[in-house]
């Protein structure tokens with residue numbers, strides 16, 4: 001197992017700074033470079049690494065021999081600045097170019113990237129890098145946030161998350177090993193896939209959800225304030241990633257156009273099914289209202305919605321249940337089915353910390369935690385997710401300690 005002693009991160013935004021923050025505590029010497037010197041300086045201030053002596057010169061063509069001038073001559077570079085591994089964490093449209101320049105600049109280094117689509121990047125690197133391409137390993141951590149830049153970075157961003165590597169025939173096994181070890185040090189779970197299979201997979205699990213979230217959130221623009229003011233947790237859950245960077249995501253979606261279009265066509269068929277069912281319900285008259293068809297005639301209890309269109313709606317939601325149950329839990333485990341314990345928490349400083357402390361005293365592990373914000377209210381509901389076997393004991397212990405736990 002090889003471990004990189006020195007890592008150069010090119011692109012010190014959300015992902016690059018998170019890589020630095022995650023590697024530094026293990027003793028890795030991390031160098032930071034960014035097209036924006038201010039971004040690189042902020043990332044260094046946050047503790048993600050150090051700036052190479054002489055400043056940062058990326059793509060300037062100036063030939064400054066300071067270790068991060070990717071247009072400079074091949075190494076040796078300034079002593080203490082030659083990396084074992086270069087992680088390109090820049091936007092997808094400049095990734096392949098930066099990878100190729102890093103391979104030329106550092107003839108002994110392994111180079112990887114984190115771009116969200118892989119086939120186009122890998123193809124461009126193979127076409128331009130010649131035999132240097134053996135030292136390139138395509139990569140993609142399946143972890144991120146809806147915010148960009150170093151200030152949003154977190155050292156534990158990759159813990160328990162899949163990190164896809166896309167080596168091709170000709171990739172050096174030593175290079176794969178180095179990147180695998182580095183991702184492992186960041187707490188990620190490495191998965192190897194060919195670039196096309198990766199792109200197919202992320203079209204479904206990452207790019208389709210982004211488009212769906214953006215489209216749902218866009219419906220809110222211009223909606224009556226009264227309607228938006230009623231929003232509960234459902235809308236927040238579905239639209240979190242709609243706050244993502246439009247320029248970055250335009251590149252990601254365009255870089256995976258064919259697989260994503262395939263997924264969207266399938267979604268359109270499902271939308272058409274939902275529409276047809278709703279239109280059929282409407283045509284029959286809303287149940288329980290004047291003009292509604294006689295429920296008894298269709299075999300249902302009085303006042304309840306009945307019939308094939310309603311069955312189609314239930315099927316739609318049930319299919320969603322089945323899909324949701326396939327989503328893995330923490331650390332890439334099998335799908336997690338946790339029990340939820342709702343607790344009323346007073347809206348005052350320290351109340352949540354006190355609840356968490358109590359649960360710790362009771363000896364129950366918190367698998368997940370969700371806080372329902374109720375601005376202006378004196379209490380909020382905190383949903384504590386625990387293993388099902390622990391649920392009843394936690395409810396009992398919390399009530400005994402004076403916490404309000406609704407049934």
Ligand SMILES: NC(=O)c1ccc[n+]([C@@H]2O[C@H](COP(=O)([O-])OP(=O)(O)OC[C@H]3O[C@@H](n4cnc5c(N)ncnc54)[C@H](O)[C@@H]3O)[C@@H](O)[C@H]2O)c1
Nearest residue numbers: 011013014015034035089090091092115116144145148149
């Ligand atoms: N945001 C996510 O959730 C996420 C998750 C996994 C992978 N990714 C991928 O990671 C990469 C970076 O995304 P991010 O979210 O960290 O974006 P970001 O905007 O936070 O950071 C990108 C950084 O790259 C810098 N940059 C731009 N052009 C450059 C160049 N030519 N040379 C050096 N630096 C340059 C920018 O100044 C910026 O600081 C993208 O390829 C993205 O597809 C993103």
Ligand SMILES: O=C(O)C(=O)C[C@]1(C(=O)O)C=C[C@@H](O)C=C1
Nearest residue numbers: 116141142143144145146206241
């Ligand atoms: O959690 C988020 O905010 C993300 O969208 C992260 C997410 C994803 O899971 O789809 C988004 C894009 C990246 O390429 C990898 C991860």
